[in-house]
Amino acid sequence: MSNIKEQIEQERNNAREVCSTEGDSSSDCAVAWDAVEELQAEAAHQRQSKPKKNSLEQYCDDNPDAIECRIYDD
Template sequence: MSNIEQKIEKEREQARQVCTTEGATSGQCAAAWEAVEELQAEASHQREEPQKTAFDKYCDDNPDAAECRLYED
């Protein structure tokens, strides 16, 4: 289990506990679940694969093209 997934599980448990003690309609309960949602959104963003630009695709197809050469200092 990755680090962010562990954080999500921890926040879920905390949200459940807060909602049990403070009540499901309390502001604390809503804030606790909002924290879970924010972590889930971050995890989703981390899983997204970056989209390749047309130039990146061109270089994948033509690695020997002058425009695609990489020079090291």
């Protein structure tokens, strides 16, 4: 996830530079900010796709030998 954050920051800096040289209303400026938005959308998608563990799963990760966490084969 930190890799995509670095990419977002690089694209943000690039967009600011392009907009300062080409002008805020130029098509190059709009394209540069679109790239930033796409990366931000991807980062949001990655955060949502990770399933969250419930409290028992978290407890069992921390305490795998606990009675509550034992798994029996039938």
